[in-house]
Amino acid sequence: MSNKTSRDSENNAKFRDVYVHTDGMPWIPDPFSKGIWFKVLRTSAETGAWTVLFKCEKGSAFARHQHLGAGEYFMLSGKTEVRGGVQNGGITACAGDYGYEPSGVIHDSTCFVEDSMFLFTNYGPLKFIDDDDNTLFVVDWLTVRAIEAQGLANLAPAAAAAE
Numbered sequence: 001m002s003n004k005t006s007r008d009s010e011n012n013a014k015f016r017d018v019y020v021h022t023d024g025m026p027w028i029p030d031p032f033s034k035g036i037w038f039k040v041l042r043t044s045a046e047t048g049a050w051t052v053l054f055k056c057e058k059g060s061a062f063a064r065h066q067h068l069g070a071g072e073y074f075m076l077s078g079k080t081e082v083r084g085g086v087q088n089g090g091i092t093a094c095a096g097d098y099g100y101e102p103s104g105v106i107h108d109s110t111c112f113v114e115d116s117m118f119l120f121t122n123y124g125p126l127k128f129i130d131d132d133d134n135t136l137f138v139v140d141w142l143t144v145r146a147i148e149a150q151g152l153a154n155l156a157p158a159a160a161a162a163e
């Protein structure tokens with residue numbers, strides 16, 4: 001081994017890369033949002049951040065929620081309207097668009113007006129709230145992993161039956 005190779009190897013033994021082949025992962029239905037599926041790419045026990053790939057059917061929507069950690073997304077395909085879309089003073093995000101959502105921001109219904117896919121990272125939990133801002137439930141990285149585990153367990157018998 002060259003000096004550089006052994007140095008790099010020694011250095012990188014202290015770290016752990018995360019590399020995810022999303023094509024080989026099943027889409028898991030989001031139990032809170034009809035017509036929305038996701039794949040968990042990474043969660044962090046240190047920071048509480050979680051990164052997922054979302055696939056949303058035309059007409060699907062996320063319910064009203066408040067970000068308890070900032071979020072950011074990159075639209076891969078389709079179109080989404082936040083706060084009624086740009087024609088109502090909100091945001092319309094299309095393929096190729098990037099968005100940043102500060103911690104504390106409240107999103108009323110976020111609607112997908114086309115079949116859409118986007119990469120999303122939230123640096124903390126999401127708090128789903130009703131129209132009077134009462135807390136309905138909180139989704140943190142542990143919840144994301146629990147939903148993933150339940151979704152995979154539900155998919156396993158279906159896959160076995162199809163064989």
Ligand code: ZN
Pocket residue numbers: 065067071101107110
């Ligand atoms: Zn949001």
